[in-house]
Amino acid sequence: MEIPHQRLIYFQLTVETGSIRGAAARLDIAPSAVSRQIALLESALDVTLLERRRDGVCPTPEGELLLDYCQRRTLLDRHFSDALDAHQRLETGQITLHVGEGFVGDLINQPLRDFTESHRGVRLKIDTGSTREIIETVVNDEVDIGLMYHEQVHPHLRFWQSTRQPLVLLMSPSHPLARESRAPIALDTLAEYPLALWHSGHGVRELVDLAFREANQRPLVGIQTGSLEVLKHSARAALCLTLLPRFAAARELEEGALVARDLVGKHFTQANAHMVTRVGRRMPRVTLQLLRHLQRWMCAFRCDDVGPGS
Structure with missing residues (x-):
């Protein structure tokens, strides 16, 4: 059931002020307008909401239920307004x-x-x-x-x-390639060593597979994983080489736990x-x-x- 919000306001103010005249004074409208809106509300709900007394009005049991609803709705409106204001101020x-x-x-x-x-x-x-x-x-x-x-x-x-963010070859400082020239490593050389690679579907793995496929070669896959830590630990332990962008192993490179070597090939350098x-x-x-x-x-x-x- 849809209840016009304005009628609820008229009813709530009438109960709070104790009279129709009091509500009309708060709203700055004629008492007859307040009385008419409450009558329409009672007709829509098919209940009597107010009991008229000599000193004003008070809610009936049904009116008490509606008053509780009005107060809850007012509180929800206030909470929403506060939350929206906080959200717009970038707080929530x-x-x-x-x-x-x-x-x-x-x-x-x-x-x-x-x-x-x-x-x-x-x-x-x-x-x-x-x-x-x-x-x-x-x-x-x-x-x-x-x-x-x-x-x-x-x-x-x-x-x-x-x-x-080019792909680089990561390895233990003890790996033979780490002790050789710092010149970029060619795919032919890379194909000679076992690699720790991401599972298919990962962006890095797609680049590696594409580079090998265009060169009519196959990578020597030693480990496949969905874990970055497995890749880096495999390289640190000299178990395999791995390929990652530098930012993915920034801490290990800074600490000297891994060494990076550049690679030859557009798929590696233009990532x-x-x-x-x-x-x-x-x-x-x-x-x-x-x-x-x-x-x-x-x-x-x-x-x-x-x-x-x-």
Whole structure:
């Protein structure tokens, strides 16, 4: 049943002031107008809402039920107004992100910590997945922001930032290739060593498979995994070589636990990191604020053309 909001206001003020004249004075209208609206409300509900007494009016049992409803509705309206105001001031809200696992350290270490400290009411939901999964969830409006690697164009994606992040070969400092010349490593050499690679469907794996396929060669796959930690630990232990963008192993490279070598080939050198949303998706102010913050502070989106010593 739809009850006109204005009639509820007339009824609530009549009960609160104790008389129709009192409500009319608060509303600055004629008492007859208040009386008429309450009569229409009683007719619509098919109940008597007010009991007339010599000193004014008081609610009937049915009127008490309606008064409770009015008070609850007023409280909900106030809560909604306060929540909306807070949201517009960038104080509240939820932002969902679906990211490639290689972005996690770069995302969490500093940028998100700084953002959440200044937006304490904002909740973040972060999941990891393959490039295909990220595209699917962004296009289907299941997430607000996607961070992915390799994909260049898509009709339903808006690319907010695309930054050159070449694939490099990562290995233990004790590996033979780490002690050789720092010249970029050719695919023929790479094919001689076991590799730890992502499962099919991941952006990095698609690049590697494409490069080998065009060279009519096959990679020597030692380990396949969906875990970034497995890839990096396999390389650290000299069990396999692995291929990642530098930002995905920034800490290990800085600490000297891994060594990076550049690779020969356009598929390795022209790879990009991307920040995406769905084309046409309306972005709340707080989400736009996060997008701009990540563009400024994530290494994946501000370290273009990094050199071998980075």
